[in-house]
Amino acid sequence: MALAALYNATGGPDWANNTNWLSDRPIGGWHGVSVDSDGRVIRLNLGNNRLKGEIPPELGNLVSLRSLYLSLNELTGTIPAEFGKLVNLETLVVAHNQLTGKIPPELGNLAALESLELSSNGLTGEIPPELGNLSVLQNLHLSSNELTGAIPAELGQLTRLENMNFVLNQLTGEVPSEIGNLTNLEQLDLTSNRLTGEIPPQLGNLSELKVLSLRINQLTGPIPPELGVLTDLESLSLSSNELTGPIPPELGELTDLDALYLSDNGLTGPIPPELGQLGDVEWLHLRENALDGVIPPEFGNLSDLEELSLSDNALTGPVPQELGNLARLAQLRLSNNHLTGCLPALLVRVPYNDFQELGLSPCAETPASTSPAEPQPATACSFGIVVPDPSENPGLVKDCTVLLVAGDILAGTAALNWNAETSIFEWEGVSVRQPWGRVESLHLRGLGLSGTIPPELGDLSELEHLTLSNNQLTGEIPPELGRLSQLVQLYLQDNALTGEIPSELAVLDDLLTLRLDGNELTGEIPPEFGQLENLQGLSLAGNRLTGVIPPELGNLEDVSWLHLEENALTGEIPRELGKLEDVEYLTLQDNRLTGSIPLEFDNLDDLESLRLDGNRLTGCVTGYLKGLPYSDLWRFPACEEPAATPSG
DSSP: OHHHHHHHHTTGGGSSOOTTTTSSSOGGGSTTEEEOTTSOEEEEEOTTSOOEEEOOGGGGGOTTOOEEEOOSSEEESOOOGGGGGOTTOOEEEOOSSOOOSOOOGGGGGOTTOOEEEOOSSOOOSBOOGGGGGOTTOOEEEOOSSOOEEEOOGGGGGOTTOOEEEOOSSEEESBOOGGGGGOTTOOEEEOOSSOOBSBOOGGGGGOTTOOEEEOOSSOOEEOOOGGGGGOTTOOEEEOOSSEEEEOOOGGGGGOTTOSEEEOOSSEEEEEOOGGGGGOTTOOEEEOOSSEEEEOOOGGGGGOTTOOEEEOOSSEEEEEOOGGGGGOTTOOEEEOOSSEEESOBOGGGGGOSEEOHHHHTOOBOOOOOSOOOOOOOOOGGGOBOTTTSSOGGGOHHHHHHHHHHHHHHHHHHTTSOOOOOTTSBGGGSTTEEEOTTTOOEEEEEOTTSOOOSBOOGGGGGOTTOOEEEOOSSOOBSOOOGGGGGOTTOOEEEOOSSOOOSBOOGGGGGOTTOOEEEOOSSOOBSOOOGGGGGOTTOOEEEOOSSOOOSBOOGGGGGOTTOSEEEOOSSOOBSBOOGGGGGOTTOOEEEOOSSOOEEEOOGGGGGOTTOOEEEOOSSEEESOBOHHHHTOSEEOOTTSOBOSSOOOOOOO
16 A cells, blocks of 8 residues: 555656556565565665655555665655654665655654665755664765754764765754764765854764865864874865864875865965875865965875865965976966976976966076077978077977977867967977977867867877867867877867777877767777776766777776766676776766676775766665765665675
């Protein structure tokens, strides 16, 4: 009767799958329904099934129910208070609907509840303090609602809690110091609320914490130095608050930290040189504060750093030469300070920068002779006084000639200032290795280029960075780019490129990042990409790719992000992807994939985000995957018990 009430109240005939519902077949054969040996309903999984209407209170009569998944539907109305009668319920997931009203305090009666996910609805009112009675709760997700009031101190009683996510609400008051009692907490995300007061130093007790985000609130006072003892912390985000005082040097003890975001506050004093000890950090954002003193030369030790943002402070002194050691640096923001001297020559290779606003000239040796060079033919280019005799650098002359041919092809209806009368050192988006080196970087992002990618670019034999993203380029990707043997970054995303992905790109042995997302590419993913053994990031999302995911991609042992979403890929998810031991972000959503989630994914110890929705996947997910900080696995039931990984 309870299931019949659900079927009738939520448009059962229009569900995406209503196989055998209300038929004479046993209830255990109905879609999404599991029963125990006594025939009682213990699991109900109707996620992403086009349910519309209100949840009937009769579901509260399913007293044997352990798991209830109703996420990713169009349910309206309120959460029935009768859910408080489901005393055996372990998992309640009604995220991504259109539910309104308050969270029923009766949910505090669910003594067996381990996971409560109510995110992405329109829930209002305060968080019931009764939720603090859920003594075995491990996951509490209330993000993207309209909840108000203070965070109940009673939540500090949830000593088994591992994930607390209240992002995008309207919560006020202080962060309760009682949260410091949650010693099993791994993720605390209170982003985008209206929280005030100081950050409680008791958060330093959260020894298992990996993610702490309090950004976009109204927090005041200093950053507690106690946060420096959170040695498992991987991401610390306190940006966009009203924090004051110095950056605690104790943060330099967070040696597992991947990301440190302290931007847009009122922080003062010098940047602690101890931050140079953050050997794993990839993103370091300190912009828009009132920091003074010099940029620590110790930052040159941050070998994994990809983004460094120090703009809009009161920093003085020179840009440390040591920053030139940061081979992976892709973004550097230094403007709106009081920096002096010249810009280290090795930094010209950084593709995303604000050097023009910075106003510092590149450091370069001045040649002994400064006499004007003889006029050169148009194909030989002009070098001004930087290279008095082009014959001393025939390689650069060759590069210049290639670019003169390529410029008009690339530009289309746009314009580039590449011409034989202007020094190549002044050409837009062109970086030359100093002094008197070869063209090592083309950074032409967002310039309105409407032509095609010239195959001649494959002749720039020492090119390391090629960025043509965010333009209107058309045509196919030239296979000649496979000749760029020193290329480490290839960014062609967000254009209108067509045709198949050239398998010739698979010979770029030094390639670290490859982005082809946001185009109109067709055909299959080249299995040869599995040969890119140094690749750290691959994005082919948002195209029209077909065929299966090549199992050879499981050979990319160093890859940390793999984005294949929003294509038309078919077949099963290859078990071989379970070998990507360093992968942190794996997104496969919105394809046509079938089968189950590979058990081998339990081997992905570094995985933080897994997106699989919008496919035709079946089966269950393990507790490990359920516990990921960022995933869309609400509609999948939890496996009864971890299954052993098949051998062979």
